[in-house]
Amino acid sequence: MLVFMKTGDLSQRERILKTAAQLFARRGFHAVGMTELQEAVQLGRGALYHHIRSKEELLYDISREYISDLIASATEAGEEQDAREIIQRLGRDLVHKIASHQAELTVCFREVHSLTAERHAEVMDLHVRYEGLWRSAMKKGADQGCFRPYDSILLKGVLGMYFYSYLWLRPGGALGSNVIAERLNELALRMLARDSVAN
């Protein structure tokens, strides 16, 4: 395990994960073979297998790492006092992660069912934990009196709005991810606001 702690190897491993995610996103997990991955990362089979154990393990790591990062940043954001501030940080971090890890999210959304039962359960559990941090922020806002009472459709509606952007976000597009995050945050706060303006 020590090998993963050395900086050189860490970045080599990250390069392999990133390249694999991009290949899987472009051509499909099942269509990409290890030989193709070897060529893409310009490593021999031995060197490649020094960093990864199997194609399924790659899928597992790709699916797990971005959501683990999101849990870490959301846990930190949850320490803010103001629930509106928490939601805005959660939204900003999520949009930036989607923009920087679009291939990883694409692969996870498409292929998470290809993981073995145990690994599938673990990745789904990370998503449940992440969702729980949004739930806490929404409940905190309701307690503070700035958000409407919490319910699960509100949570799913807000998360859906953000997550769906993995399909349309263009990192090099005319609208930068800062602008997109701000706009989606504004929509989330409208959804969460205590007083309805819709009726």
Add this chain to the structure above:
Amino acid sequence: MLVFMKTGDLSQRERILKTAAQLFARRGFHAVGMTELQEAVQLGRGALYHHIRSKEELLYDISREYISDLIASATEAGEEQDAREIIQRLGRDLVHKIASHQAELTVCFREVHSLTAERHAEVMDLHVRYEGLWRSAMKKGADQGCFRPYDSILLKGVLGMYFYSYLWLRPGGALGSNVIAERLNELALRMLARDSVAN
């Protein structure tokens, strides 16, 4: 082609499509073979190939039919006078289609990239047309003075909220799809409302 126009064959074909969608959603498009599908629909190879030409064609039909239906109902809804009424009909029809065709949406979201270039383009074009009908309703509402000015992030945000429900909607769950549609519609109208309450 005449064979598809006979009622008996139509429903047989629909049964095959529905079963295939459920198999693909559960086990993955690449993991399911034609023999497994034959067994699931209880048809011999000859009888099965009377209705479909290939596994890719099944994927094509699964991906195309629900969105074609949505375009038809959204075109009709677009004739309403009141833009808020149009949005509510679009939202209701979408949630009901997701609830009744959850396997089809799951397969399309996961596997649309497995289609040949031409078929992929055709299915994506149907999604663009469907999105265009939501755009028209949003612009109509802006012209009528009940919605804020249209922009593309607003469109993607609203659509994302609805579409993401293919991942969490439980047709037999405690909340029926009517209730879910009403709640998501209310959130959509909050996002679209002219006056901001969020700031």
